[in-house]
Amino acid sequence: MSDLLRHAWVIARKDLVIELRSRTAFVSTLVFTVLVLIVFNFGRDPTATAVLDLAPGILCVTFTFAAMLALNRAFQLELENQALDGLLLTPISRRSIYLGKLIANLAFVGLVEAVGLPLFVVFFNVPVGHVLPALAGLIALATIGFVAVGTLFSAMVIRTRFAELMLPVLQLPFSIPPLVLAVLATAKLFTGRPLDESLGYLKLLAAYDIVFIGLSTLLFPATVEE
């Protein structure tokens, strides 16, 4: 078990080091996130709809797009460096590879979200201070579910034609449950509802995460074996 985690961490660190060296991908994803937020702002009539009605949707959809972009970048990186083939030759278990990639993707997306959330608060003037821990936990749970499936699929689409198109097409149905649950819970948090009203959604998110991380870990070897 400790081998599994240790190897996963080695792989995650390798991916993240590559990221930090160039930083282009991170900055681009961040810029994209900001642009989406801006577009959402101009996409609404400020006199007609209260920000608080749209805010949960705006936040969650923006983060979904950012995460998609991040997953695409992870897959592009693979393609360029063919690092995956090299990894497969090592004695490291397939499950460690999946977990390592998952951790790296989560770290990347998490960082983008950590910068994106304050920007969201500033742009839309949504008070989140009092619910920040719950909100952060909620975003984390939803992101984990989304990225878990995305990491699995991005390994798959490498060997398909039209890979950049296939990833979103395959991925999006799987992003709906985390997205819906996140929007529902976020709406409760933003409107100041007591925490236990969101608890049900959070539990479901956690269930989704556990099921799909487990399933993806199980299935990942099938996507890379020869």
Add this chain to the structure above:
Amino acid sequence: MSEVIPQNAGYMVAAYIVTAIIVLAYAASLYRRTRGR
């Protein structure tokens, strides 16, 4: 509650026709593809 039955047979006809088209089209496609097997 008035006992007037809603007059919406048009939708029923449309649905029955559309279903027939889809089923028959698919059956025809399979028939063509399995010819000679």
Add this chain to the structure above:
Amino acid sequence: MTLASRGRAVTLVALLLLVGVYVRALAFTPLERFQGAAQKIFYLHVPAAWSAMLAMALVGLASVLYLLVKDPRYDRFAAASAEVGTAFCVVMLTTGPLWARPVWGTWWAWDARLTLTLFLFFLYIGYLLLRQAVPDPGVRARYSAVLGICGTVLLPFIHLSVYLFRTLHPQPIVLKPSAPSLPGVMLVTLLYSFGVFTLLYIGFVMQRYAVGEEGSHV
């Protein structure tokens, strides 16, 4: 007789029986009082839904079996079931709104059932697209199996999410229950239709499986 010709025979019988369903539903089953003639769409919509769901469940099962034993016949079956399921899904997606419009007053509603239908359709399309996009048969089989399993596990989550979403935004229109307690005549028509659609599924899958035999593009 080859599989293909037996499949054709089964399909032909099912199609003839389907004519019987049409006749029975349209001419010999009474009108439902509150929904009118449109209610009869139910005799096609619900069995089609059953076939579409059955097809997906079998895709999931075949996918698991393929990954366990790597027998390419399971993969070929999954491909066949997926294509046939898609056809029934299209029937479901077209008859659904045609039923919803007169009965609920709207072509579409984001309720649990209709939304699940839509997602089932996207899963099928994704599955078929994936198969088209992978040239190598072994890789294709593995990838399809992964998607098939993930998709089947996803469906209950979709249903649950949509259900939760709906209860927070209640419809102004009262939803008519689809089948509270069907009078005998209607029940018989429905069951008959179920049988016919199942037979149709079997005939279609037999033929589609036979098409896959030469393996060029399953």
